[in-house]
Amino acid sequence: MASVTFDHVTKRFDETPAITDLDLEIADREFLVLVGPSGCGKSTALRMLAGLETVTRGKIYIGDRLVNDVPAKDRDLAMVFQSYALYPHMSVYDNMAFGLKLRKVKKEEIRRRVTEAARTLDIEELLKRKPRQLSGGQRQRVAVGRAIVREPRAFLFDEPLSNLDAKLRVQTRAELSKLHERIGTTFIYVTHDQTEAMTMADRIAVLRDGIIQQVGRPQELYEHPDNIFVAGFIGSPAMNFFDATVRGEPESLQLDTGPFHLPIPREKAAGLLPYRGKKVVLGVRPESIHDSDFPRSGVIPVQVQAAVDVLELMGNEVFLHLLSDGVSFLARVDSRTKAKPGRKIQVLFDLGEMHAFDADTQQAIPLDKPF
Amino acid sequence: MIGRRWWAPWLWLAPAITLLSVFLIYPVVDTLRRSLLNADSTRFVGFDNYKFIIDNPVPLLSNTHSAILNNVLWLVLFTSFAVGVGLGIALLASRVRYEAVAKSAIFIPMAVSFVAASVIWRFMYVFDPHIGTINAFITHFGGHSTAWIQNTNAPQTWLTSLGPTTLPDPIQINNLALIIVGVWVWTGFAVVVLSAGLRAISSEMLQAARVDGANEWQIFRRIIIPVLSPTIAVVATTLVIQALKLFDLVWVMTGGKFKTDVIATLFFREAFLIQDFGVGSALAIVLLLAVVPVMVVSIRRFQFQEETR
The missing domain is CATH 2.40.50.140 (Nucleic acid-binding proteins)
Known part of the structure; x- marks a missing residue:
């Protein structure tokens, strides 16, 4: 559990700016949603935090620790990817246990944590299966399970619901909110879907062309948008x-x-x-x-x-x-x-x-x- | 199958079956027959020809033991070097910008025939440093010229001066020299197939492993290798078959001299130069028996992949 701070962070790919002067403080245990249209830099911001992209300028802190030069494996974060990125050659159990094995957690402890997470996510009967034998929704749960067994300092979600069908998406949205309430860790969630942002977030940060447009509680953004972009982006159908x-x-x-x-x-x-x-x-x-x-x-x-x-x-x-x-x-x-x-x-x-x-x-x- | 006659499928299969019979089944059966007959196939000799292979009575003329051992050597070293080097290059190439150029450069030897490659490398290995590139290189840095493709057990190389015996008997430097040529030709194939396999590994999965706490070696060992293993198996089986049926490279470079014979070259010499069709056919059958399990494994694997698609 930790707060996360983006301190005037800028990211350029060659000369193309992806993120410009991102200044954002995410409180411990907060559910923050980064929302914006595709190509707005929201995934880049998340990937910089995860350590999968370098920072061009500025500083990123996890808790009090400056992590600009800390490799991804040492940041103690867990991430759920859009494609779920499960390891196809491992069973569901091994997929979830992988991060713990690498950290040399004791066998019994791994077993305990994986079984508990599986129970939470209702995937106990899938533990022996391979990812290819699972449906999209089940894979998504395994990906979430792989993140929660790690008990990381913060959870990162990169559009985790966009490959699910509409009904499952609504259901999973509610479950993620519940999960956040229950484990009480910082959630940072990236999506292009304003509905997801509105329904789950404690606070929303609206991003456009790499620049933060407005940060605030969902209702605040809906009632008092700071500019035309936020007004048009939040709320469906659009203003x-x-x-x-x-x-x-x-x-x-x-x-x-x-x-x-x-x-x-x-x-x-x-x-x-x-x-x-x-x-x-x-x-x-x-x-x-x-x-x-x-x-x-x-x-x-x-x-x-x-x-x-x-x-x-x-x-x-x-x-x-x-x-x-x-x-x-x-x-x-x-x-x-x-x-x-x-x-x-x-x-x-x-x-x-x-x-x-x-x-x-x-x-x-x-x-x-x-x- | 309503309205179809029972022989209809066989009609369609007939051309293929005819071709297979003439060019595959008949030769195999006839080779099997001749392997049980004497040199000019006039008299039944039972398993005498196989006994010849096992007893190795004339090692100076046709050393069956050395040929079989060399084939095993090829099978193990050629396959593992080509796969290992291929995997290394595929991994490195995937991380550079000029990947296409690098891979084409490695692949070019595949386009060179084994005969041409052998001629090129025979020059590379020539003892005279004015001609042999490798010896030129070694003598330039103060070493002594080595007769790479002759038998190094003879006191003719700088290696011998390093100790009483250079290498254990079946492992000769000249066999290694030939294997290197084979690896040079076939690594390109391994690189191309393996890097196609690497491409199919999603970068998100590798990033997931990184976030999970894996370092580069753990990612290689516990993610890339297992996910790539079907591809590695395909490459390895292809190379194993290449190693088993190896002929032209050895034939052109040494003609099987200096104990570099493999089963295929020895069988050719026995059958067509010494004109002992009995021993020649028996060797061919040995080779066939060696290839069969590999074929079975690869066909099984193919079927398995078809099913799991």
Whole structure:
């Protein structure tokens, strides 16, 4: 068990930067998820921590120990790989025992730890099998088992669920959360899937092009994204963005998006006051757009007319792909909606949940902050 | 199989069976027959020809013991050197940028025929340092010229001056010299096949081992070698068969002189030069019996791989 610190870490492959000035402290026993699109450098960050990549600049600490020049085998971390990377010539038992054997742990102790981990993961009856005789989900468990028997200082996960089918992924997600709670070791988890990040993390670090965009608790990132990228990345389906100009008198500001004008609610207006006459980006989550036939209470509704382009039935709800004068956006509405493709529909924007971003810097404009 | 006649499959197999019969089964049966007859195959002599091989009555003309021993020597040393060196080079090549160039360079001897390779190396081994590259090298650094492919038990080399007896009788430096040529030719094959096997080992697995706490030697010993073992077995069986049926290299380099004969060269000389088809055929049968277990093992392995696919 240990904390992990990235102290202004930079990684370049030849001249191509993969990670730029990564500064991140991960507390002991924390479940931190590094999330970002593919190629954002999240795996590189994890591999530097594991000792599988060198650090170009900066320092990495595990606990208080500077590990830049410590080889992977001496870092006392355990890693679960995307491909699971099981040893094909060894039985499940030997796969799990390998790291302990190398560390010269006593035979009885190895047996005890492997059996215990196998019981935890419900793979006891597989111990004698070879990896090729296992299903994907079972292999994934063995890979996790191989990590937990080691009782390492921290667990590293590199997209461990991406080879599982959807149902198993949901189930395993829950099990990993439980496992973290139970063994209480630092978990560092890399994924491109924001759902995994949202459901499991204590804290999420969003990475883009090797640069940290925002670090925070899942709800924080969802409610207060720092910039357009985080706003668009966290939450599914993704947030709608509209180019808009702030117009009107200070007492009655409006957002002019072209096809429609939205009066800015009084409590959100203060933050936008300095942007009068300037361009901003309006962000509205699909779940903040409602069918006007089924209004929700407690919202600040603004009515907008739009044409239904595509209708996706989800069962409990409906995703409407809407068009309004060439501007397309997505609404997540009540499943009882009467919307039909090609027809017009009235929707309500809940501007109480609106986000606004500076069009030049892409940074969020604080709306809730009292001035 | 509805509507098919029982002989239909045999019809399709007929061409193959005919060819096999003419070119494989008949020669084997006839060789077996001749191995039980006298020199010109006119009289039945029982197992006399096999007795000849066991008793080795004329060691100066045709030394059957030395030929069999040399084949064993080839089998062990040629195979292990070629696999060992091949594995070493494959591992090193996988870590450098000019891997393709390095591997092609090692593979080029495979494209040279054994006869050409033998001629080249006969020059390399020539006693006169003005011609023999290896002796030129040795004399340049102050050593004495050595007659590499002659029998080194004769007092003609600098090695003899190092002690009363240089090497135990069956292990002669000239046999080693020939084996080196064989290794030179066949290492390329081992490198190419083994590095293909190495490529198939996922780098994530090696990294997993590293994170698990394995050092490079442990990774080699406990991950790479076991995972690569089917490939190593394929290479080794191929080389063992090569070693057993070895003929041209020895024939061109020494003609079997200086106790470098192997079974194939001795059988050729017995059958076609000495014209004793009895002993020649018996030697051929010995060779056949030696190859059969290797073939069985490799066919079994092949079937096993097919099943586990």
